[in-house]
Amino acid sequence: MRIEEIILKWALKNAVEHGGKALEQAVLSKVIREDPTLRTRIKEIIHLVEEIVKHVNSMNIDEQKNLLEELAPELLEYEKKIEEKKLPPLPNAVKGGVVTRLPPEPSGYMHIGHAMSGLLNYLYARMYDGKVWLRFEDTDPRKAKLEYYESFRKGYKWLGITWDYEKNNSEDMELFYDYAEKIIESGKAYVCFCPPEKIKTLRKEGVECEHRNQGIDENLKYWRMMIEGKFREGEAILRLAGDMKSQNTTMRDPAIFRIVEHSHPIVGEKYRVWPLYDFAASIEDGICGVTHVLRTSEFVFRDELQNYIRGLVGLTNPIYIEYSRFEFKGTPVSKRKLRLVIEAGLAKGWDDPRFPTIEGLRRRGILAEAIKEFTLTQTGFSYSKREYDWSLLYAVNRRILDPVTRRFFFVPNPVKLVVDGLEPGEITIPFHPTNKSLGVKKITYTNEIYISSSDAQSIKIGDIIRLKYLANIKIVETNKDQVKAVLIGGGPAQNVPIIQWVSSHRFHSIKVMVPGLLYIDEEVNPESLKVVEGYAEENIEDVKIDEIVQFERFGFCRCDSTEEKIFIKTHD
Numbered sequence: 001m002r003i004e005e006i007i008l009k010w011a012l013k014n015a016v017e018h019g020g021k022a023l024e025q026a027v028l029s030k031v032i033r034e035d036p037t038l039r040t041r042i043k044e045i046i047h048l049v050e051e052i053v054k055h056v057n058s059m060n061i062d063e064q065k066n067l068l069e070e071l072a073p074e075l076l077e078y079e080k081k082i083e084e085k086k087l088p089p090l091p092n093a094v095k096g097g098v099v100t101r102l103p104p105e106p107s108g109y110m111h112i113g114h115a116m117s118g119l120l121n122y123l124y125a126r127m128y129d130g131k132v133w134l135r136f137e138d139t140d141p142r143k144a145k146l147e148y149y150e151s152f153r154k155g156y157k158w159l160g161i162t163w164d165y166e167k168n169n170s171e172d173m174e175l176f177y178d179y180a181e182k183i184i185e186s187g188k189a190y191v192c193f194c195p196p197e198k199i200k201t202l203r204k205e206g207v208e209c210e211h212r213n214q215g216i217d218e219n220l221k222y223w224r225m226m227i228e229g230k231f232r233e234g235e236a237i238l239r240l241a242g243d244m245k246s247q248n249t250t251m252r253d254p255a256i257f258r259i260v261e262h263s264h265p266i267v268g269e270k271y272r273v274w275p276l277y278d279f280a281a282s283i284e285d286g287i288c289g290v291t292h293v294l295r296t297s298e299f300v301f302r303d304e305l306q307n308y309i310r311g312l313v314g315l316t317n318p319i320y321i322e323y324s325r326f327e328f329k330g331t332p333v334s335k336r337k338l339r340l341v342i343e344a345g346l347a348k349g350w351d352d353p354r355f356p357t358i359e360g361l362r363r364r365g366i367l368a369e370a371i372k373e374f375t376l377t378q379t380g381f382s383y384s385k386r387e388y389d390w391s392l393l394y395a396v397n398r399r400i401l402d403p404v405t406r407r408f409f410f411v412p413n414p415v416k417l418v419v420d421g422l423e424p425g426e427i428t429i430p431f432h433p434t435n436k437s438l439g440v441k442k443i444t445y446t447n448e449i450y451i452s453s454s455d456a457q458s459i460k461i462g463d464i465i466r467l468k469y470l471a472n473i474k475i476v477e478t479n480k481d482q483v484k485a486v487l488i489g490g491g492p493a494q495n496v497p498i499i500q501w502v503s504s505h506r507f508h509s510i511k512v513m514v515p516g517l518l519y520i521d522e523e524v525n526p527e528s529l530k531v532v533e534g535y536a537e538e539n540i541e542d543v544k545i546d547e548i549v550q551f552e553r554f555g556f557c558r559c560d561s562t563e564e565k566i567f568i569k570t571h572d
Contacts, residue, residue: 003038005071007031007048008494011056012068013075020061022053055494062553063497070468070492073433087376090124090292091319098130099291102156102163103281106136107143108335109350109357110155113296113326116375121294122161123376133288134163137281138170139274141264149265155358159368165288169280170266172287176275177227179283179313180238180257184219188312189256191222192239203252206244212253226259226273233259238273240309250305254278282306286315293318296325327387330517330525331356341518346526353568354515354528364515365548365558365570370397394571401548401556401570406431406438408543409468409500410551412512412534414450416504419473421487422447429469441539445470448504450535455499456483464488466498468552500552506538510565512557532569540565 010030015022028049032038038045056064069076090098100121104114125132134156138144149168156163183189192199192211202209214222226236238257246252256279263269275283285293285306300322307317327333333356341347341354351359361371374396424446431438449467456478459465463475465485472491477484492498516528536551543549548558548570557567 003031003035003045004048004052004494006034007045007052008056009068009072009075010034011049011053012064012071015056015059015064016061016068016076020057020059020064022056024049024053027053052494066468066498066553067492067494069433070466070498073430076434087120087123087127090128090321093124093128093292096129097291098125098128099133099289100125100130100294101133101135101285101288101290102152102161103133103135103137103284103295104152105140105143106138106145106148106152107140108148109151109359111333111358112328112356112361112371113333114152115155115159115358115371116326117294117296118156118161119159119372119375122156122163124292124294130291131164132162133290134166135284135288136168136170137277137284138168138264138266139276139280141260141262141274144170144265146265151357151359158358158362159371167288168266169275169284170264170271172284173267173271173274175287176257176280176283177273180275180279181220181223183240183309183312184223184238185216186312187216188241189238190214190219190241191226192237192253192255193235196234199255203244203249206252208244208253212239212241226257229272231259233261235259240279240305242305242308248301248304250278250301251308254305256309278302278305279309282309283313283315285318286310286313289316290318292321294321294323297322298325324386328356328393329387329389330519331390332519337519341524344524346524346528352515352529353513354518363558363560364568365556366393366397367400370400373400390571398556398571401550403432403435404438405548405550405556406543407433407550407552408540409443409502409537410510410512410534410540410554411450411452411455411500411502412532412554413453414502414535415453415456415481415483417449417451417456417483417485417501419447419449419467419471419485419487420476422471422473427469441537443503443537443539444506445503446505450502450504450507451483451499452534459483464496466492466496467501468498470501472496502535502537507535508538508540508565510534510536510540510567512551512554512567512569513560514569536565 007027011022011027014026028046031045102118102121122132136149190212192209194209222236223238225231237255239253240256242251242253244252255276257273257275259272260274261272303320310317338355350357351363353360353364370393374393426442426444428440428442430440459475459478461475461478464472466472472488473485474488475483475485512532514530514532517525518528519525543559545559545562548556550556555572556570558570560566560568
């Protein structure tokens with residue numbers, strides 16, 4: 001290897017390790033260490049190092065990696081998985097005694113917020129050799145659907161979350177009724193017939209309604225009439241006798257049961273009086289022996305109410321750990337906002353790769369391992385609202401994919417390139433520059449190939465470029481539809497840009513869906529999904545559905561359809 005190439009490879013190596021900027025002294029040390037005889041030419045070497053480092057630092061980091069990959073792939077190192085962040089200790093946690101829960105409401109598809117919260121509950125339970133409940137909070141028959149239950153089961157399993165027990169709140173209706181009667185008998189609950197508007201006004205004003213003065217026997221009679229179907233939906237509710245003067249408005253005589261005349265996906269029409277969230281969650285956390293409740297901070301004002309309900313029936317209260325919601329820029333997890341995108345015809349379903357649903361993230365190519373690592377490294381127990389940028393999660397995903405993903409040539413919006421002097425042939429190159437276990441591939445070629453339109457537009461007559469792993473060429477003619485060049489000698493060099501290419505006689509036409517942000521400034525973004533068409537090398541035919549590949553200088557992409565040759569861009 002010539003001295004210039006030795007300096008170049010170490011300059012590239014140092015630049016890649018330091019965010020794109022090589023340090024002259026560090027490069028010089030590496031060069032002398034590789035060839036100590038160069039000490040006798042130190043002045044000449046220093047001058048060369050200065051020149052080459054200056055040029056390397058003028059390149060972007062992708063160009064640096066691309067050149068190093070072909071010049072000295074053995075020097076490439078992919079980021080190792082960072083050391084797993086240790087979770088802070090749980091207060092009052094006893095080894096073997098911690099019980100947490102995964103409490104999804106099956107009213108929609110599982111999304112990344114559910115995933116991150118579920119991971120925290122699961123990891124804490126396992127950290128203390130404890131137990132985990134999967135408990136579906138399904139006491140609103142109008143919202144629950146069987147497909148939503150399954151979405152959570154599949155999503156948790158995909159994330160590597162296992163649970164020790166599973167139940168549906170709808171299985172405990174008789175138990176809920178028993179506890180409700182106990183509270184009525186203690187004089188702490190009453191049946192109210194006020195219209196919703198009046199209840200809202202009185203709660204706001206902190207004023208009790210007349211029904212609170214009914215006797216226990218009268219309330220028990222009305223309660224049983226509710227269950228027997230003597231009242232219709234909206235005519236009567238069971239309210240907790242709380243504190244109408246409390247600064248915490250959730251304590252102002254909240255409703256704890258209401259009539260819902262709608263079939264339930266699990267228990268059908270067996271029940272018509274259903275508990276509201278606070279009552280059902282309070283009882284379930286108590287009877288399941290949950291010791292620690294880790295949940296998002298919008299529930300913080302409900303802690304007092306739920307503790308109060310458990311106190312009325314003699315159940316133990318858990319310890320609460322609450323934190324800000326997991327929200328991502330431009331991608332709301334709100335079912336209402338996501339449904340608007342579908343209703344506007346901008347998405348076909350809830351597995352759209354732009355969606356934050358687990359189905360959407362999986363289809364895009366986000367790994368379960370990346371979500372877990374991101375959760376551990378980016379989250380903290382804070383009430384402050386945080387809106388994460390997707391690039392943070394993508395960076396983790398990329399670090400995991402980089403060392404294990406096969407690489408292919410892909411040219412978007414192809415333009416033909418004719419190279420005089422290039423004889424037909426075949427090259428054998430690795431699927432990955434350093435991961436030999438991924439094997440090698442063969443690419444045949446002639447003097448007619450395709451390059452991307454962006455490369456074709458950026459080159460000028462007289463430019464010298466390198467077709468990766470193939471040859472150096474000099475541009476002699478450019479026009480809108482075709483570029484002409486002549487073959488010249490030499491290998492990869494610092495002043496020769498490297499581009500990917502595809503054989504003109506063996507290629508596959510493919511489409512790549514490129515997802516963007518669903519919302520911009522609170523408005524639906526109609527340009528949130530673009531489609532890029534182009535040609536991929538012949539070896540792409542071996543890629544299977546769900547495989548994630550890296551298209552050189554384009555990005556990581558997941559195969560969505562082998563029949564139609566459709567890919568989805570995961571990220572750069």
